[in-house]
Amino acid sequence: MIRLPKPIAPSEIAFDIDGVIADTMESFLNIARKEFGITHIKKDHITSYWLEDCISIPIHITHAIIDRLVKDPFGTALTPIEGAREALSTLIPHSSLTFVTARPDSGPITEWLHSILPEATRHRLNVIATGEHAKKVDVLKAIGVSYFVEDNLDTCDSLYREGINAIVFDQPWNRGHTPFLRVTSWKEIMEMIKFD
Structure with a gap:
């Protein structure tokens, strides 16, 4: 795994949902x-x-x-990616969690996130649905996020061009050489985060 020049504070990182949190x-x-x-x-x-x-x-x-x-994430039996629930539970006491998704409506996936993270109060989970991938960059810039974990290489490329550090969550659809930091597990993500 590539090492970062400095550890990431929990408040500096946000996450995509599909392919990163949800399998x-x-x-x-x-x-x-x-x-x-x-x-x-x-x-x-x-x-x-x-x-x-x-x-x-x-x-x-x-x-x-x-x-x-x-x-309908519940009716489709959507499950978290291995290690995601545990990692996010570890982050919750240190910072509110921000998720930016290209889904058109945040409601159903927000309810699903609360179901896998019952310890998170409503104000600790910030879910922003952009409706399209291209809008993620502007949202992340507006909220001041420095790092974003994403599985779509096109989005990673857009983030990179705008000075946001893209972290690729390894999946079969994003393999191959990229200039981005790549992680293969939630354990690797957590190793990059510094807790006070």
Whole structure:
């Protein structure tokens, strides 16, 4: 893992949700298997952030599953990525947590976050839904975040150009060489954070 020149304070970092906190692609594949009989696709087959570019599922099925994941994280049995719940629970006493997502509505995913982090009071979780990836940069600049953990390389590139330190959360769809710091686990993220 690349080392940072200085540790990150809990208040300096924010997080994407899908692919970083929530194991959205695993839920996508579970729905594809159970409800549509699509069993030939595995998570490692998802080599592009844009699903239609890399997997052979009819586009209307892809859109239907994504729509359900966005609107109903509980009904789709969305689960956290390994280590995310524990790491975020460790951060809560030290700083409010900020999440910036390209989802169009923050309501359902905010409720899901509260369900996995029941110890967090409402004012300790700040969830901002931008509706599109390109708007994340302006939001993060406006709130003064220095580091952002993200799985979409296009967003990381936009952040990098605007002076925000992008940290890539390693996933099959973002592999390959990038100029960004890359982490493969929540344990690695927590090793970069300094607690007072």
